[in-house]
Amino acid sequence: MPLKVLIPLLENNVAPRFDLAAEVLIAVLDGRGTIRDRKLLIMPQASAEKLCQLILTEAVGTVICGGIEEEHYDYLTWKQVKVIDDVIGSGQAALQQLGRSRLQSGAVLQIADRL
Amino acid sequence: MGILVVDAAGRVLFMNQHLELLTGARADRVVGLPCALVLRSRCCVQQCTGSRPAARGRGGCRQDDILARDRRRIPVRITTTPLLGSDGQRLGAMESIEDLRPVPGSGPASGGPYSFGDIIGQSPQMERLFAMLPVVAQSDASVLITGETGTGKDLLAEALHQASERAKGPFVKINCGALPATLLESELFGHQKGAFTGAVEDRPGRFRMAHRGTLYLTEIGDLPTPLQVKLLTFLDDKIVYPLGSAAGYPADVRVVAATHRNLEDMVRRGRFRQDLFYRLNVLRLEIPPLRSREGDIRLLLDHYLKRLSVRLGRTIEGFAGRCLKILLHYDYPGNVRELKNIVEYCANLCQERRVQPRHLPAYLTDPARPAATPRPSAAGSPPLLPARKDPASPPGERIAERWRDVEVRMIREALVQARGNRSRAAAMLGCSRSTLWRKIRQFGIEV
Secondary structure: OOEEEEEEEEOOEEOOEHHHOOEEEEEEEOOOOOEEEEEEEEOOOOOHHHHHHHHHHOOOOEEEOOEOOHHHHHHHHHOOOEEEOOOEOEHHHHHHHHHOOOOOOOOEOOOOOOO | OEEEEEEOOOEEEEEOHHHHHHHOOOHHHHOOOEHHHHHOEHHHHHHOOOOOOHHHHOOEEEEEEEEOOOOOEEEEEEEEEEEEOOOOOEEEEEEEEEEOOOOOOOOOOOOOOEEEOOEEEOOHHHHHHHHHHHHHHHOOOOEEEEOOOOOOHHHHHHHHHHOOOOOOOOEEEEEOOOOOHHHHHHHHHEEOOOOOOOOOOOEEOHHHHOOOEEEEEEOHHHOOHHHHHHHHHHHHHOEEOOEOOOOOEEOOEEEEEEEOOOHHHHHHOOOOOHHHHHHHOOEEEEOOOHHHOOOHHHHHHHHHHHHHHHHHOOOOOEEOHHHHHHHHHEOOOOHHHHHHHHHHHHHHHOOOOEEOHHHOOHHHHOOOOOOOOOOOOOOOOOOOOOOEOOOOOOOOOOOOOOHHHHHHHHHHHHHHHOOOOHHHHHHHHOOOHHHHHHHHHHHOOOO
């Protein structure tokens, strides 16, 4: 079953803060973990509330992020969104690890050069 | 204090244990990573990424917040110091990260009151004031604090400084009413050697000492007129001219002034310069008197009692019902300072679990004993009103009972009861024999 994933980005890496991310990557993984579709969205302004709204309207199943406040984490998990937080590394590396079912909270992955 | 050392590219070289605890990150896992991904401070994310490294290279201090691994947002103060090689080349930077959350136990006692620095209160009046303070603190404009004596003007001025961008700079206080005009001018602006008889060396004034910090001018209403002109000139030009010197120097100082006087009235009477008043009155903070702060009396009573009980090693749980009734109905003309003194008196005297009316200062329980603080009279307001709301209390002027007088009376009474036996008197007072001896000498009590 396809899985929609959202990653807040800071340049090419997973954004260190969910509330300050102004760019997000939305990708679709198929049942075998292969990336089937991906798009980059630029937010008009960084806002955790707007991001939560986007996650729900886009029917995202999993969020990969760096730091996230308890309030937003609880809200998303309450809305049945899986949140893998405290991830450091490039968005691409995070997606690949998720596709292999190896991504966990607190993971430190390959960093993208541009930061 | 958390310490983070980064190289010239902003990659983490070192993180101390304190910062590990604060952020929840493990130093061995984050060495070599960009600091923005590790520290997760607002400024790092917004200004200090790889494509915009300029902010990292500058030294300085900023208020910020970080997002810890346990998903809490923590207010911090980050001081960045560039690390330079002998050739002046930047090798990296050291950041010290100070946790700005209140220390558990040092905060208000109960009821979830709002606070700012050491000032606490949950009345609507104080809520309005607290809402303004962060904005005022971040501004660099002059501030005028007004309020009756004992309301906490000094505390507020210092709290403003601590919450401002100048927090790492000096906070210099001077009482404009405590010195004669000539001395005050030299104190404020400094003097040059030979400027007057006795000026044997150059002396920096308070303005110079407060460079890159805050100068707090208390009792500004007592500032002599010639100095009002000089202060106005400084506020306009930001240049200080020491006494006897034609050359001025620029001073980066934020001026916070306070007074219990009615400055508008003084301006009308020609006793305070109107232009200086307008210059100081850029941001005005009025601290309400305690009697008009709904609900704060109970809060402050509990707060100070708890704090003093801990300090004195007592196990006082609170105030007995009748005692509380007396305290809540008192008018507190001396405001928070008087309330604090009353609680200190009770805490010293009370040997029981609850403070009883007999532990209160006599002027609160015995209307016949006029001992309350006279009501502070701002210019233009009626002076010296009765201090109690109780209609049975006698009107008229009341005489201040200072803590020193109270202590002297307590010591004398204890000595009489102990028939001159100092060990027994000390035990009755709840202090050591040496403390009693020291107090007897200090107050010159004849035994």
